[in-house]
Amino acid sequence: MDIPILSSLILLPTIGAIFIFFSKSNVEKYNSSKYIALFISTANFILSLYLWFVFDNSISEFQFVENRKWIAGLVNYKVGIDGISILFIILTTFITPLCVISVNTTVKKRLKDFLISILLLETLMIGVFCSLDLVVFYLFFEGGLIPMFLIIGIWGGERRVYSAFKFFLFTLLGSVLMLVAIITIYWLTGTTDVEALYEIGIETKYQNLLWLAFLSSFAVKTPMWPVHTWLPDAHVEAPTAGSVLLAAILLKMAGYGFIRFSIGLFPVASDYFVPLIYALSLIAIIYTSLVALMQEDMKKLIAYSSVAHMGFVTLGIFTLTQQGIEGGIFQMISHGLVSAALFLCVGVVYERMHTRLIKDYGGVVSVMPKYAIVFMVFALGSLSLPGTSGFIGEFLILMGAFKKSFFVAAVASIGVILGAAYILWLYKRVIFGKIINQDVKKLIDLNNSEIFILWSLAIPILFFGFYPEPLINTIEVSINNLIEAYNLNLENYMVKNK
Numbered sequence: 001m002d003i004p005i006l007s008s009l010i011l012l013p014t015i016g017a018i019f020i021f022f023s024k025s026n027v028e029k030y031n032s033s034k035y036i037a038l039f040i041s042t043a044n045f046i047l048s049l050y051l052w053f054v055f056d057n058s059i060s061e062f063q064f065v066e067n068r069k070w071i072a073g074l075v076n077y078k079v080g081i082d083g084i085s086i087l088f089i090i091l092t093t094f095i096t097p098l099c100v101i102s103v104n105t106t107v108k109k110r111l112k113d114f115l116i117s118i119l120l121l122e123t124l125m126i127g128v129f130c131s132l133d134l135v136v137f138y139l140f141f142e143g144g145l146i147p148m149f150l151i152i153g154i155w156g157g158e159r160r161v162y163s164a165f166k167f168f169l170f171t172l173l174g175s176v177l178m179l180v181a182i183i184t185i186y187w188l189t190g191t192t193d194v195e196a197l198y199e200i201g202i203e204t205k206y207q208n209l210l211w212l213a214f215l216s217s218f219a220v221k222t223p224m225w226p227v228h229t230w231l232p233d234a235h236v237e238a239p240t241a242g243s244v245l246l247a248a249i250l251l252k253m254a255g256y257g258f259i260r261f262s263i264g265l266f267p268v269a270s271d272y273f274v275p276l277i278y279a280l281s282l283i284a285i286i287y288t289s290l291v292a293l294m295q296e297d298m299k300k301l302i303a304y305s306s307v308a309h310m311g312f313v314t315l316g317i318f319t320l321t322q323q324g325i326e327g328g329i330f331q332m333i334s335h336g337l338v339s340a341a342l343f344l345c346v347g348v349v350y351e352r353m354h355t356r357l358i359k360d361y362g363g364v365v366s367v368m369p370k371y372a373i374v375f376m377v378f379a380l381g382s383l384s385l386p387g388t389s390g391f392i393g394e395f396l397i398l399m400g401a402f403k404k405s406f407f408v409a410a411v412a413s414i415g416v417i418l419g420a421a422y423i424l425w426l427y428k429r430v431i432f433g434k435i436i437n438q439d440v441k442k443l444i445d446l447n448n449s450e451i452f453i454l455w456s457l458a459i460p461i462l463f464f465g466f467y468p469e470p471l472i473n474t475i476e477v478s479i480n481n482l483i484e485a486y487n488l489n490l491e492n493y494m495v496k497n498k
Contacts, residue, residue, distance in 0.1 A: 006064050006079045009047055009089065010127050013096070013119040016040030020116050034100065037115040041097040041122065048093040057083055057474050060481035062132060062195065070136075074186075078193060079130040083478035084329060087471060088129040088249075088256055091336045095248045096122045098453050099241040102344060107155060107239065114155055114241075121147040121245060128253050134182045134192040134261075141217075141253060142175055148246065156237035163230075163237035170230040174220035181213035185265075197265055198485065204268045204493055211269035214262055221254035224314060225284040228307045235303035236356075240347030243299065247306050247339035252332045255313050259325065263317070263482065267489040270318070277318040278408050284311030285415035292422040298346045298356045301426055302339065305382065308415060309335045315412060316397035320486060324400020325479050330471060331393030334461070338381040338390060341457040345375050348450055349430075352443050358426065363435035368445045372431045374454045379427045381461045383420040388465040 019040075020033045055063060062080035070077040081089065099118055107114050124147070127140035145168055153164035186192050189200055202210065220227045235243050263270045285308050292304035309331065316328030348371065349364070350356055365372040377388075384390035394416060401409035435441055446454070464471060 004066050005047070005051055006066055006081065006130050009044060009051070009093070010079070010123055010130060012040060012044050012047070013122040013126075017116045017119040017123075020112055020119070023112075033112045033115050034103065037100045037119060038097060040119065041093070041100050044122070045090075045093040045097055048090045051081075052086055052090055052474070055081070055083075055086055055474070057477060060477050065132070067132075075135045075192060076133055077136060078132040079127075079136070080132045080195075081130060083475045084259060084482075085129040085256070087329065087333055087474060088252055089126055091252070091333055092122060092125045092129070092249050095244065095336065095340055098340070098344075098456060099244050101449055101453055102241050102244070102347070104449055107241070110154065114151070114239075117147040117151050118241065118245070121151075125249050125253070129256060132194045134185065134194065134197075137194075137257075137261075138175075138179060138182055141257075142172070144250060144253070145171055148242065148250065151242040151245075152234055152238045155239045155242065158237075159233070160237045163233040166230045167234045170220050170227065171217075174227070175217040177213040178217035181210045184210060184213075194260070194264070201489065202265060207266040207269035208272060211262060211266040211273060214257065214266075215273075218254040218257045218262065219280075221257075222251060222310050222314060223254075223307060224280050224311070225287060225307070228284070228288065231307060232300045232303040235306075235343070236297060236299045240343060240350070243343040243347075244340045247302075247343055248336040251306065251310060252336060255310070255317065255328065255332050258314065258317050259329070259482070263320070263486060267486045268493050270320070270486070271490055274318050274320070277314055278405070281311045281315035281318075282408065282411050282415075284308060285315070285412055286418065289415055289418035289422060293418070293425065295422075296357055296359065298358055298426065298430070299343070301358075301422060302342045302346065305419065305422065306335070306339055308419060309339070309382075312394055312397050312412065312415070315408070316393075316400055319397070319400035319404050320483065321400040321403050322476075322479060322483060323396045323403070325482070326472060326475060327393050327396025327398075327400055329475055329479075330389070330396060330468065333471065334381070334389035334393045334464070337457050337461050338378055338388075341378040341454060341461070342382060344450075344453060344457070345371070345378060348446065348454075349443070353439060358429050360437050361430040361440060362433040362437065363431075363440055364443065365431045366435065367441060367443045370446045370451065374446070374451075374458055375427065375431065377458045377461065378454075379423050381465075382423045384416060386465075387462065389461050389468070391465060392468045 016036055020036050023032045062082050065080035067076055067078045124140050124144040131137035131140055149164050149168045153160055223231050288304045288307040292301050295301040313328045313331050316324040381388040381390045384394045398409050401412055
C-alpha cells in the first residue's frame with residue numbers, strides 16, 4: 001500500500017495535539033480544543049477499522065510494514081502489524097474518543113493540556129503495538145510514562161503527587177533492565193530488528209538473563225504480584241479518563257510484550273520459567289481477589305480486580321497453547337472494555353456524590369435505574385458470566401491451563417469464584433438495599449453523553465460474548481505461527497543438548 005497507514009495512525013493524534021496547543025479555547029466553555037480532540041480520535045478509530053477490514057488474517061507475516069533508516073547503522077524506524085497487534089490498536093483507538101467525551105464533567109481545569117496529554121498518550125500506545133524494532137518499541141513503551149504521569153500528577157486527587165511518582169518510579173526502574181537487555185541483544189546479534197531476530201535466534205546461554213530483564217519491565221507494567229502496589233494508588237488518584245486509559249490499554253502493553261518478545265525471542269527461557277509465571281499468576285489471582293473483597297473504596301476494588309484478571313492473562317499466555325494464548329489476548333481485550341466501563345461507572349456517581357466509599361451508597365437503583373442496568377452488564381462481564389466477552393477469555397485460558405496442569409487450572413478456577421464474590425458484593429451494596437445516605441436521593445440518572453459512552457462499551461462486551469469469531473479469526477493464524485516457531489526452537493535446543 002502506498003499510503004503509510006500505520007505511521008498515519010501513530011502521528012494523527014500528535015497532529016491533533018499540536019492543533020489543540022495552538023487553538024484559542026475559551027476556558028469557561030469546552031469548545032474548540034475538545035472538538036478537535038474528538039474529531040481526531042474518532043478519525044483515528046475509523047482508520048483503524050479500515051485497517052482491520054483490509055487486513056489479511058489468513059497469513060502470519062507482518063503486514064503494512066514500513067521500514068525507514070533512522071539512526072544510521074543502528075536503529076531503523078520499523079513498524080508493522082499481525083493478527084495479535086491489530087486488535088490492541090483498535091482497542092486503543094476505540095477507548096480514546098470515549099475518554100475525550102467523558103471529560104465533559106470530569107475535568108474542570110486546564111482542559112487543553114489534559115486533551116493534549118490524552119492524544120500524545122494515544123500516539124505512544126499505538127506505537128508500542130506497531131513497533132518491529134526493539135529500540136523503537138522501548139521508546140514508545142517508556143514514552144507513555146510521561147503523559148500518564150502528568151495526567152495523574154496534575155488532574156488527580158489529594159495524593160496525586162505521591163501516586164504519580166510511585167507509578168513513574170516503579171515502571172521506570174523496571175524498564176532499565178530491559179534497556180540493558182536490548183543493548184546486549186544488539187551487541188550479540190548486531191541488530192534490533194524483531195523480524196531479523198526471529199530468524200537469527202538468540203543463543204540459549206544468554207536467554208535466561210535476557211528473559212528476566214524483560215520480565216522486570218513487563219511484570220511491573222502488567223502488574224504482577226508482588227510489584228502491583230503502584231496500581232491501586234494510581235487508579236484511586238487518577239481522574240476518570242486516566243483510570244480508563246491505564247486499565248484499558250496501558251496494562252495490555254506488558255501482556256503484548258510477553259507474547260511478542262518473551263516468547264518470540266526467548267523460547268527456551270520461556271519454557272524454563274513457566275513454573276515461575278504460574279506461581280506468580282496464581283498468587284495474583286487468589287491474593288488480590290481476597291484483597292479486593294476487603295476494599296471500602298470502589299476504585300481500589302476495581303484496581304485489585306484488574307491485577308487478578310491480568311493474572312489470568314499471564315497464566316493463559318504461558319500455557320503456551322493455542323487456547324491459552326488466544327484466551328489471554330481475548331481476556332485482555334475484554335478486560336480493556338469491562339475495566340474501562342467499571343471505572344467510568346464509578347466516575348459517574350463520584351461526580352454527583354464526590355465520594356468513592358461503598359458505605360456512602362446503597363439503594364441507587366431507586367433513583368438511577370438506567371445506571372443500575374448498565375452497571376449490571378459490566379459487573380456480569382467482570383465475573384465472566386456466559387454471554388459476555390469475559391467468559392470467552394477465561395474459558396479459553398482455563399482450557400489451556402487444564403492441558404498443562406490440572407492443579408494450576410483448579411487453583412485458577414477458585415479465582416473465578418472469588419471474582420464473582422467481590423464484584424457481586426460491590427454491586428449489591430451500591431445498587432440495592434435501603435437508602436441510608438440522604439444524598440443518594442438527590443442523584444440524577446445518566447445523561448445522554450454518559451448513556452452513549454457506557455452503551456458503546458456494553459454492546460461489544462455482549463456482542464463478542466455471543467459471537468467471538470471475529471476476534472478469534474483475526475489472531476488464530478498469528479498465534480499458531482508463534483507456537484510452531486516456539487516448538488521448533490525447543491526441539492532444536494533438545495537435539496543440541498542430547
